Amino acid sequence: MSDARSTPLLELKSLQKHFPIHKGFLRRVAGHVKAVDDVSFKIFEGETLGLVGESGCGKTTLGRTLMRIYEPTGGEILYQEESGKIVDLAHLNRQEIRPYHRDIRMIFQDPQSSLNPRLTVLEIVGEPLKNNGIAKGRDLEDQVAELLRKVGLRPEYLRRYPHAFSGGERQRIGIARALALNPRLVVADEAVSALDVSVQAQTLNLLQDLQEEFQLTYLFVAHDLSVVEHIADRVAVMYVGKLVELADTRDLFLRPRHPYTEALLSAVPKPDPRLRRKSERIRLAGEVADPANPPSGCYFHPRCRFAEARCKSETPALKDLGKGHLAACHFAEELELRGVMTEKAA
Amino acid sequence: MTLNQTLISVRGLKTHFFTDEGVVKAVDGVDFDIPRGKTLCVVGESGSGKSVTARSIMQLIDRPGKIVAGEVLYYREEGKPIDIVQLGNTGKDIRSIRGNDISLIFQEPMTALSPIHTIGNQVTEAILLHQAITKEEATERAIQMLARVGIPKPKERMTSYPFELSGGMRQRVCIAMALVCEPVLLIADEPTTALDVTTQANILDLIFDLQQEMGMSVMFITHDLGVVAEIADEVVVMYLGQVVEQSDVDTIFHNPKHPYTQALLKSIPKLDLEERHRLEQIRGMVPHPFNRPSGCSFHTRCEQIMRGTCERITPQYLELEPGHSVRCLLYQDEAKEVNA
Amino acid sequence: MSDDAKRFSGLSVKRPSPGAPPATPEPSLEPESRVQVASQWQLMWWKFRKHKLALVSLIIVILVYLIGLFAEFLAPQLPGSYSARHTYAPPQPLRFVERTDNGWRPALFVNGYKVEVDPVALRRTFVVDPESKIPVRFFVKGETYKMWNLFETDRHLIGPVKSGEPMFLLGADRLGRDVLSRTIYGTRISMSIGLVGVALSLILGIILGGISGYYGGAIDNLIQRIIEFLRSIPTIPLWMGLAAAIPLTWPPLRVYFMITVILSLIGWTDLARVVRGRFFSLKTEDFVTAARLDGASEIGIILRHMVPSFMSHIIASITLAIPAMILSETALSFLGIGLRPPVVSWGVLLQEAQNIRSVATAPWLFWPGAAVVITVLALNFLGDGLRDAADPYE
Structure with a gap:
């Protein structure tokens, strides 16, 4: 992957998304929820970047801002076209962004609400093809049937409505729709969270197979760290709208450099009773900070077991600790943090 | 398992839903025991009937659902066991058990709490319903209980409304309400599914600590095998309204017998830092409850299917070794020998 | 009851064969069941059919409209012959x-x-x-x-x-006029006043509610305040004032039209609120976002994704709005400020029954009242049934 790393497919530069808080009868703006606050990272061609964090950390907002479903408050979204030209998606208007929505596609979390129940599978999966003038009529049917086959659904299901399918099958329809325009980057927003355990494995395998077949790049937004560890090449961790750590998956899970990541990892239940309570769990005190009114300095300091005076006043920058391991902690170099315990280590 | 180690014994429980489209056999012949002072996890995917089983134990089945067969025997410290099914779902007898001896916490704490009453109000109400003490004593106990479930400044929190709390704190309030009468059994229906991992870890610890302290049994319903590994003593695996395997937690994870249990364990991603690989998946989908397969209900997805047998013969639920039962035709002969 | 209950309630949706492994279709495909390829309207009809009272009401409403349509033929006499x-x-x-x-x-x-x-x-x-x-x-x-x-x-x-x-x-x-004939002729006026009034309300409601819900912001605020203002005016005095302003010299047909306009002046606010609410909730639906990402135009999103999603709710709302119109017309005419003879509506007929003599000795003059009650009840039951069936996917 190192050769591909020279050319990022997508680069976020200080991306911001602030939601105004309205108050009172006249709906004056009383403040802002900084859902995404100054986030920068690169996504390289062909990789899977996992984006994790707890609810309210801004990971879904980030994905949606990147898709321009939400208008970014500030920053740049630099996308490299196949020709090598670099475009800032953040500053295009609604018309100009359209062609790029063919290259960057999205898979939604809830297969129930993301498929219009009133349309047939043909109409749903065919919608992007039709709107972009790629196919119509008989040709459209053939192409949709082919897409269905690729995601493991029978082409005969064309005329069925979403209600005829189970949750896992509906998610496959959503995946087929995302693939319809031969995308380069797919933003998968909690794509397997709503699925049953046995169906989740099928869907993850399908996503991996499709990535191989079509050289897809994934931004995989999820809260389940085991899933992210399984599918991602690199992982970014968010806390209260900010990026706190980003590293190769193995590095991050084996040796986290941010205390928040450490706490997250230790909280993941391990599916083996023999590992139970072998490593004392790190209990995080208090609650996730309010993004409308975040604490001073490092947002994590009120819950951090290593916090010092400096953390209260100074906001830590995202530092490169070597080998592309980034962490936003004043003591990232000094701390010896615990990663996950594997069966062998136990 | 001798009788006095068993708190609740579910035998042949069948809960069916009589809908316009036909009968849904949500729970269709379930047997298991809840051991005293231990944690029993019920695992299953959606449609496995795990929630309906829990609600049947508490007699919380509303129309069009009905418990059509079976018994739920409740062994009190002294006296004869009570069959909860015979108590019906209204009346004084069941109400004296519900919330007092057995309490329930839900996945979504917001729906379990009344939005228009203060937390103090709701917790004291739970005490006063079951115990003859004064209001002042009840308030005192409510504050103690809130402190015990780890709510900071419990005295001030008594006058808060549920919407003023975070999800994790709300679930703590629910736990406080459920445990304030010191029940012998706490049924927790996916109580951490809606919570973040760090909050989930705290709530699991809390339930574990309170169990150590109060000695109650816990029936924990979840689909997350990680959670099961963390907290269970005994595990019941359900599929399409039936128990397919039950054993102690170590056996379930390290020597599972039923192909469904085996496949389920293989299909979950683990934090093992191994090279990128494909997960071993269970093929197909959970059948719709109207389309229950004949014979063994798992045969349509089973990797070890014996063609010609599994489609026709319904396997019995048999004990393979003491404390380890399984419902699979692969082990019928073996199990019969053991039992003989 | 969480996940389990959701699967048991609602429609029986037959899933495709349970054990189909992905990517390797089994050679024999089970025949497509009707449910799997059933459109929204088919599903609605199947759900509506189960509501027996609504089904009976539908038949009654159709009959009442047919009576209105063929009044001349069905009535034994002309309404004015005495x-x-x-x-x-x-x-x-x-x-x-x-x-x-x-x-x-x-x-x-x-x-x-x-x-x-x-x-x-x-x-x-x-x-x-x-x-x-x-x-x-x-x-x-x-x-x-x-x-x-x-x-x-x-x-x-x-x-x-x-x-x-x-x-x-x-x-x-x-005057020795046939009550049956006059009630039949009254059906035409009373029922059509409901339809025309609702049609006017619908046009206003959909346009203003749609603008309000789709654009939101200041324009939404303005429209909502207007609606609140209109609804804060006591209805009967407002109607009385407006109806009294209609010149007595106007021909009956123009009076009839003015009355419908007056009635829909208030009626549209309800529909506008329904439409606005639907637009608001649909705007953020994932499938609408997905359509936008699929390159659909704004008008395409509205017509293909949003309107079909709330059309069934609108139809249910309309069905419930018609009886309100009928009752309003009846009330106005009964008070003598709505339609006036020689126009024959149920309200006009009831106005003629408001004297002691009819109560005491000619109770049959209240037959038009029975027509009002039956029609309004039938429309309400029908509306309830439609509302329940409006979203077959819940």
Whole structure:
């Protein structure tokens, strides 16, 4: 992957998304929820970047801002076209962004609400093809049937409505729709969270197979760290709208450099009773900070077991600790943090 | 398992839903025991009937659902066991058990709490319903209980409304309400599914600590095998309204017998830092409850299917070794020998 | 009951064969069940069908509208024809068999009237005379009328064989006019006032509610305040004021139109709120976002994704709005400030019944009231049924 790393497919530069808080009868703006606050990272061609964090950390907002479903408050979204030209998606208007929505596609979390129940599978999966003038009529049917086959659904299901399918099958329809325009980057927003355990494995395998077949790049937004560890090449961790750590998956899970990541990892239940309570769990005190009114300095300091005076006043920058391991902690170099315990280590 | 180690014994429980489209056999012949002072996890995917089983134990089945067969025997410290099914779902007898001896916490704490009453109000109400003490004593106990479930400044929190709390704190309030009468059994229906991992870890610890302290049994319903590994003593695996395997937690994870249990364990991603690989998946989908397969209900997805047998013969639920039962035709002969 | 209950309630949705492994379709494909390829409207119909009361109400509503449509043919007499010799004549029951000396034989007739004089008040009253017989036939020739203002004919569904003989199946009013005929003609006016009024409300409601919901912000705020203002005005005084402003010299048809406009002035606010709410909730639906990412145009999103999603709710709302219109018209006319004779509506007919004499001696003048009650109930039940079926995916 190192050769591909020279050319990022997508680069976020200080991306911001602030939601105004309205108050009172006249709906004056009383403040802002900084859902995404100054986030920068690169996504390289062909990789899977996992984006994790707890609810309210801004990971879904980030994905949606990147898709321009939400208008970014500030920053740049630099996308490299196949020709090598670099475009800032953040500053295009609604018309100009359209062609790029063919290259960057999205898979939604809830297969129930993301498929219009009133349309047939043909109409749903065919919608992007039709709107972009790629196919119509008989040709459209053939192409949709082919897409269905690729995601493991029978082409005969064309005329069925979403209600005829189970949750896992509906998610496959959503995946087929995302693939319809031969995308380069797919933003998968909690794509397997709503699925049953046995169906989740099928869907993850399908996503991996499709990535191989079509050289897809994934931004995989999820809260389940085991899933992210399984599918991602690199992982970014968010806390209260900010990026706190980003590293190769193995590095991050084996040796986290941010205390928040450490706490997250230790909280993941391990599916083996023999590992139970072998490593004392790190209990995080208090609650996730309010993004409308975040604490001073490092947002994590009120819950951090290593916090010092400096953390209260100074906001830590995202530092490169070597080998592309980034962490936003004043003591990232000094701390010896615990990663996950594997069966062998136990 | 001798009788006095068993708190609740579910035998042949069948809960069916009589809908316009036909009968849904949500729970269709379930047997298991809840051991005293231990944690029993019920695992299953959606449609496995795990929630309906829990609600049947508490007699919380509303129309069009009905418990059509079976018994739920409740062994009190002294006296004869009570069959909860015979108590019906209204009346004084069941109400004296519900919330007092057995309490329930839900996945979504917001729906379990009344939005228009203060937390103090709701917790004291739970005490006063079951115990003859004064209001002042009840308030005192409510504050103690809130402190015990780890709510900071419990005295001030008594006058808060549920919407003023975070999800994790709300679930703590629910736990406080459920445990304030010191029940012998706490049924927790996916109580951490809606919570973040760090909050989930705290709530699991809390339930574990309170169990150590109060000695109650816990029936924990979840689909997350990680959670099961963390907290269970005994595990019941359900599929399409039936128990397919039950054993102690170590056996379930390290020597599972039923192909469904085996496949389920293989299909979950683990934090093992191994090279990128494909997960071993269970093929197909959970059948719709109207389309229950004949014979063994798992045969349509089973990797070890014996063609010609599994489609026709319904396997019995048999004990393979003491404390380890399984419902699979692969082990019928073996199990019969053991039992003989 | 969480996940399990969701699967048990609602529609029976047959899943494809449970064990189909992905990417390797089994050679035999089970036949497509109707449910799997059923569109929204089919699913709605299947759900609606289960609501028996609504189904019966649907039939009644259709019948009532048919009566309105074919009023001239169905009514035995013209609404204005009177018979001074039969003021306040009581209803004559329609008889199907006749007793003769040899027993019973089938015959269609009504009994005639005889005059009795009240010994106390010395007032002449008509009573049905069981002795006299007036033969009755279907499809008889009667008074000439112009059907739908298109062609002239004199056929009536039912009437006395000899034109001019009295037949008042529901009695007669103070001018000896046939209550049945007038109620049938009233159906046309009262039912159409509901339809036209709702149509006007619908146009206003969808446009203003749609703008409000789709654009939001300041324009939404403005429209919402207007709606609140309109709804804060007490309805009856507002209507009375407006109706009183209609010049007495206006022809009945123009008065009729003005009344519908006045009624829909308030009526649109409800529909606008429904439409706005639907737009608001749909705007953030994932499938609408997905359509936008799929490159659909704004108008395409509205027409293809949003409107079909709330059309069924709108239809249900309309069905519930019609009875309100009918009742309003009836109330206004009853108070004497709505439609005026010679226009015949249920409200106008009831206004004529508001005196002691009718209550005491001619209760049959309240038949139009029964028509109002039956129609309004049927429309309400129908609306309930439609509302329940409106979202078959819940």
